[in-house]
Amino acid sequence: MKKEQVVNCQFSVWYPLFKKHTIKSLILPLPQNVIDYLLDDGTLVVSGGCENNNQCSQNNNSDSEEEEDIQVIQDSGLAPEFPEFTSKVQEAINALGGCVFPKLNWSAPRDANWIALNSSLQCQSLSDIFLLFKSSDFITHDLTQPFLQCSDDSPDPAINYELVLRKWSELIPGGEFRCFVKENKLIGISQRDYTQHYHHISKQEANISSSILQFFRDHIQHQFPDEDYSLLFSWEELTSGNSLTTSDTEALQDGPAFRYTTSEVTVQPSPCLSYRIPRDFLDLTTGEDAYKLIDFLKLKKGQQEEESEDESEPHVETT
Numbered sequence: 001m002k003k004e005q006v007v008n009c010q011f012s013v014w015y016p017l018f019k020k021h022t023i024k025s026l027i028l029p030l031p032q033n034v035i036d037y038l039l040d041d042g043t044l045v046v047s048g049g050c051e052n053n054n055q056c057s058q059n060n061n062s063d064s065e066e067e068e069d070i071q072v073i074q075d076s077g078l079a080p081e082f083p084e085f086t087s088k089v090q091e092a093i094n095a096l097g098g099c100v101f102p103k104l105n106w107s108a109p110r111d112a113n114w115i116a117l118n119s120s121l122q123c124q125s126l127s128d129i130f131l132l133f134k135s136s137d138f139i140t141h142d143l144t145q146p147f148l149q150c151s152d153d154s155p156d157p158a159i160n161y162e163l164v165l166r167k168w169s170e171l172i173p174g175g176e177f178r179c180f181v182k183e184n185k186l187i188g189i190s191q192r193d194y195t196q197h198y199h200h201i202s203k204q205e206a207n208i209s210s211s212i213l214q215f216f217r218d219h220i221q222h223q224f225p226d227e228d229y230s231l232l233f234s235w236e237e238l239t240s241g242n243s244l245t246t247s248d249t250e251a252l253q254d255g256p257a258f259r260y261t262t263s264e265v266t267v268q269p270s271p272c273l274s275y276r277i278p279r280d281f282l283d284l285t286t287g288e289d290a291y292k293l294i295d296f297l298k299l300k301k302g303q304q305e306e307e308s309e310d311e312s313e314p315h316v317e318t319t
Contacts, residue, residue, distance in 0.1 A: 001150055001151060002150060002151065002152050003147050003150045003154060003156065003157055004157075005226050005229070006106075006147055006150060008224070008226050008229075009106060009229065010105040010106060010159075010162075011103065011105055011106070011162070012027050012105070012164075013225070015027070018220070021219055023166050023169050024166070024167045025096075025164055025165060025166040025167065026092040026095065026096060026164075026165045027163070027164055027165075028085075028088055028089065028164075028165070029160065029161075029163075030104070030161040030163050031082070031085055033080070033082065034082055035161055037080055037082075037130075038130070038133050038134055038140075039140070039144070082126075086126050089125075089129070090126065092165050093123070093124065093125070096165060096166075096167040097167055097168065098124060099122050099123070099124055099168035100122075100123050100124075100165040100167065100168055101123070101165075101166040101167075101168055102121070102132065102133070102163065102164065102165055102166075103164045103166070104133075104139055104142045104143070104162065105142060105146070105159065105161060105162055105164075106142050106146065107136075107138040107139060107141065108121060108138070109121065109132040109133055109135070109136030109138055110136075110138060111136050111137055111138050112132045112133075112136040112138075112139075113132070115131060115132070115135045116128070116131065116132060122168050142161075143161065171234055172234075173192070173193040174191075174193065174196070174198035174200065175234055175235050176191075176192040176193065176232060176233070176234050176235075177190065177192055177212060177232070177233045177234075177235060178191075178192045178230055178231075178232060178233075179212060179216065179230060179231050179232070179233050180230050180256075181216075181220075181224075181227075181228060181229050181230065181231070182227070183228065184221055184222055184227045185221075186212075186213060186216045186217075186221075186255070188256050188257045188259065189208075189209060189212055189233075189256050189257070189258045189259070190258075190259045190260070191260035191261055192232065194260075194261055195261075197261045197263060197264045198261070201260045202260070205258055205260070209255060209258050211235055212233050213255050215233070216233075
């Protein structure tokens with residue numbers, strides 16, 4: 001991959017080209033002091049939570065307790081404040097319906113959803129966004145080494161970092177497909193969530209391939225700056241039906257390869273799960289599993305007793 005190709009894959013480059021075919025989004029320039037904060041390991045949360053967000057009034061009691069804990073950290077003076085940027089972000093969130101999916105120029109913090117109170121990338125405030133961003137290796141990669149895998153040794157292009165806020169939409173994982181384009185031709189379609197087996201894909205393979213291929217030819221082909229790239233397609237069968245015509249069948253014979261998980265056997269876990277806190281540790285810290293907590297306390301008590309016995313025994317030194 002060339003550095004120029006990485007630059008062309010930035011959200012702000014392709015979004016204006018395909019704006020009417022994708023989810024409504026807003027792009028905000030990311031101030032340098034915010035970038036510095038995201039790369040600082042010293043603090044985790046910032047102020048600017050739910051004061052102006054009507055959605056937050058619907059949070060449950062447990063969420064409120066978490067907000068109180070966060071506020072204590074904010075009041076300690078450890079976390080910086082970004083009043084102007086906070087205001088702009090909140091205005092954008094409200095304009096998009098109160099809930100957004102955040103990302104930077106390239107990546108979303110998919111590896112950090114475990115840390116959110118709702119275990120989701122759905123955000124309602126700037127503090128929600130920062131909590132995810134500061135916990136994400138994907139975001140750190142975008143900010144520090146976006147050209148790491150590039151093959152050319154030319155100077156790194158200057159990047160204007162941006163916060164991308166996308167209107168929250170409930171996409172069906174079994175309806176998302178990764179499409180691969182080479183020399184402006186669609187050569188492959190792959191099930192995006194390869195960790196699961198979806199029965200409907202095998203039954204609707206021909207319709208899915210036909211719909212994606214036709215959409216690509218009508219709206220995508222020759223529009224992107226590069227000839228080689230990949231894109232994500234969210235497919236839903238038309239309510240009126242997607243019956244294949246003779247021309248569709250003929251086109252599919254020379255069309256893209258289609259790959260999907262055909263069996264529940266040997267399905268691999270999502271690589272993003274490797275970023276999660278171990279379940280046993282989470283149960284212990286939250287007290288959700290009383291038996292694990294009791295076993296843990298017994299183990300610690302036994303270790304302390306052994307240490308005490310070792311200290312009380314006389315030690316004999318020989319020469």
